[in-house]
Amino acid sequence: MDQASLFSLLSFGPDGWGQRFVEGLVVTVEVSVSAYAVSLLLGLIGASAKLSSSKIARGIADIYTTLVRALPELLLLLLIYFSGADAIKFVLSLISEDFDDFEVDPFAAAVAALGFIGGAYMTEVMRGAILSIPNGQIEAAKACGMSRFLILRRVILPQMLRYALPGMGNLWLSATKDSSLISVLGNTQDLLFMGYRASAVTKHYGFFYSVAAILFLGITVISMIIIRLLEARLNRGYR
Amino acid sequence: MLKSFMKGAVVAASVVIATAAMAKDKIRVGISPEAYPPFTSLNAKNQWEGFEIDLLAALCKQMDADCKIVSIAWDGLIPALNGKKIDMIFNSMSITDERKKVIDFSDKYYNSPAEIIGTKDAANVTVVDNPDGKGGKIANPADLKGKTIGVQTATIHADYAAKYFKDATVKVYDTADNHNADLVAGRIDYALLDSVAADDFVKANAAKGVGAKLIVPADPIFGVGAGAGLRKNDAKLKDKINAAIKAVRASGEYDTIAKKYFSFNIYGD
Amino acid sequence: MDESFAFFLTIAPTLLAAVPVTLSLTFFSALIGNTLAVPVAVASLSPNPLLRYPSAFYIFVMRGTPLLAQTYLIYYGLGELFPGTWVQQSFLWPYLRDGFWYAIFAFSLNTAGYTGEILRGAIMAVPKGEIEAARAYGFSKGLIFWRVTLPRAIQICLPTMTGETILLLKATSLASLITVWEVMGTARQIQKVTFRVYEPLIAAGILYIIMVFVLTRLMMLVERRINRHRLTPA
Incomplete structure (x- = not known):
């Protein structure tokens, strides 16, 4: 098949795959953003646990990060994808029999799984960032009579972000790429899955997987520009 | 930053508040999205097409049920059925003893060598x-x-x-x-x-x-052919789907659909 | 519980048989990928734009797209090109029929991109004084690179490389999606045949934890050996 007709397969017309790829791009970004948000939440909790004085909290956080870093993402994804749904159903079934027919949205399950994975890496990034804030600053804030919450809000969080940003940026890039794993589940309409569907139907594997890869590259480029702008902004007081 | 935290909270919450239960006459039918022509395939227009899709539509009309196709990878179909993510598998699944240990089947709706x-x-x-x-x-x-x-x-x-x-x-x-x-x-x-x-x-x-x-x-x-996969205790749906298969066979609707795709007797009797 | 345990025992031999596949995927990809990383890193630091830009672009593409997309592209994309060509008559064809070599190819290229970037940073971090000292001894440019810059750069980035190798071990689980039945794929196959969802995945998970643990230990030994002259007496 010549090139012109290959690109016509990608058109936005009724038989073209263009529209599907745009939808896939949107799904991939949605899944990545949501999973990243979950991982920020888990990372904050995990970092607090690792830095807390409670042995139990530290132990749980250590098990969490060690397990996630030792297990393949694909395995964790499948495990959480299946067990997450069952666990939620089990809890609901304790509340009432009416919840017997509950259905867990595959999108939510995928987000939960990817967020859980990202959260472990985020824990380490945030822990390192909090530790790099000079202790003297916190002591100075205390001496000024600032409350604990005020110290967290005005001293720790703003500076932590500055230290954590490079790591967080990398994790965001990983999140966008890891989101492609959900295509294996077969019921998410993400970018790589569109590549799979289009090439399976048309048999132009090289072409459609290249299209998917280029769109992923586009996400990366835009992300890198945004990360650089954020870094410049957060470091504006340190020139 | 705060906004993305909020979004995170919303997503985390939506994981817990999963989608609500279905009305009575709705049937969620699991089909894997891979192209398996001429039985099932999902085209660029996001439409399902093929013999099984047409047959499913006829059966659902016969049962007076509202069928919704759910796309699930082939190996995830049985777990999804038993996990109640779907109510029925309609995906050229052969009726075998091995599978009968974990799920139930309707009567066969086609059999090809x-x-x-x-x-x-x-x-x-x-x-x-x-x-x-x-x-x-x-x-x-x-x-x-x-x-x-x-x-x-x-x-x-x-x-x-x-x-x-x-x-x-x-x-x-x-x-x-x-x-x-x-x-x-x-x-x-x-x-x-x-x-x-x-x-x-x-x-x-x-x-x-x-x-x-x-x-x-x-x-x-x-085995004996392909049947609809059903949960083990779902006798109600099994009776309904078996009756529907009999009805579309008797009415000639089955043959009309089959002729669209095959030049031979796909039912295999 | 007992029943689950018995089930673990029945699937253990099948899963264990797949461990060598996972390990050889990791070993070959690490070997080829890390070797390729050296020219990638050197080219990316070259003053010649004809070397620097392609290398930077290569690193960017490898790091900017999902490994799974790269793997699919290499396996199915290349598969599309070969039919009816001389390749099918060549002595390489028996290898090119096997998903195993495509997986190694994909993982090696990907590793070369990631390690190339790490090595680039490490080469820049080699203390200038050491290179100047070597020059003062009259070492040639090539000799300086092979005997001073590269060994020091490897030493500098070794901890990061340990992490990368573990990531690679985990990434080999994607080979199951192009018909290579390593540990993860075997677990999925057991899932499909037995209709059990959790046990095969959990058993595979335990195997991965053991493999990661052993690999971490091995890399620590390597690190200690490379740094042996720096050990301070306790």
Whole structure:
């Protein structure tokens, strides 16, 4: 098949795959953003646990990060994808029999799984960032009579972000790429899955997987520009 | 920053507050999204098409039910059924004893033999007596000795190849579509699959040298045909779907749909 | 519980048989990928734009797209190109029929991109004084690179490389999606045949934890050996 007709397969017309790829791009970004948000939440909790004085909290956080870093993402994804749904159903079934027919949205399950994975890496990034804030600053804030919450809000969080940003940026890039794993589940309409569907139907594997890869590259480029702008902004007081 | 935290909280919450329960006459039907023409495939317009899709529509009309197709990977179908993510599998799933241990089946709605297809360089496959001496015939394992043969994982075809083709390299694929791609690429010599899906594929790829090599004789491994997969305790739906199959068979609607796709008797009686 | 345990025992031999596949995928990909990383890193630091830009672009593409997309592209994309060409008659064809070598190819290219970037940073971090000292001894440019810059750079980035190797071990689980039945793929196959969802995955998970643990220990030994002259007496 010549090139012109290959690109016509990608058109936005009724038989073209263009529209599907745009939808896939949107799904991939949605899944990545949501999973990243979950991982920020888990990372904050995990970092607090690792830095807390409670042995139990530290132990749980250590098990969490060690397990996630030792297990393949694909395995964790499948495990959480299946067990997450069952666990939620089990809890609901304790509340009432009416919840017997509950259905867990595959999108939510995928987000939960990817967020859980990202959260472990985020824990380490945030822990390192909090530790790099000079202790003297916190002591100075205390001496000024600032409350604990005020110290967290005005001293720790703003500076932590500055230290954590490079790591967080990398994790965001990983999140966008890891989101492609959900295509294996077969019921998410993400970018790589569109590549799979289009090439399976048309048999132009090289072409459609290249299209998917280029769109992923586009996400990366835009992300890198945004990360650089954020870094410049957060470091504006340190020139 | 705060905004993304909020979004995170919303998503985390939506994980817990899963979608609400369905109204009574709604049936969620699981079909895997891989292209399996002419039975099921999902086109660029996001529409399902194929024999099973048309038949499903007729059955649902007969049952007066609102059917919603849910796309789930082939290996996830049975877990999804038992996990109540779907109520029925309608995806050319053969009725076998192994599967009957975990799910229930409707009556068969079609039955087609298995077929071996191969590359241009691959020889035709002959038939020999089954060595178990019960009088059955099998595809001749000697013809496949040293060859590579592709099958889809967790299918009757994979079971058949594992049992009889001990001297061949049996390569297991996630989907039939993938072993077809590898047959065209020449990475495998033969593939064993359903004869109808095989016909469609051979027709489309004859120019690339792909050809039919043998219609495999019936064997107990192949079971009695394809049926709708149902949860074990779901007798209500089973009765409904069986009645619907009988009704569309009797009304001639089944034959009308079948004629659209096949030039032979796909029901196999 | 007992029943689950018995089930673990029945699937253990099948899963264990797949461990060598996972390990050899990791070993070959690490070997080829890390070797390729050296020219990638050197080219990316070259003053010649004809070397620098392609290398930077290569690193960017490898790091900017999902490994799974790269793997699919290499396996199915190349598969599309070969039919009817000389390749099918060549001595390489028996290898090119096997998903195993495509997986190694994909993982090696990907590793070369990631390690190339790490090595680039490490080469820049080699203390200038050491290179100047070597020059003062009259070492040639090539000799300086092979005997001073590269060994020091490897030493500098070794801890990061340990992490990368573990990521690679985990990434080999994607090979199951192109018909290579390593540990993860075998677990999925057991899932499909037995209709059990959790046990095969959990058993595979335990195997991965053991493999990661052993690999981490091995890399620590390597690190200690490479740094042996720096050990301070306790």
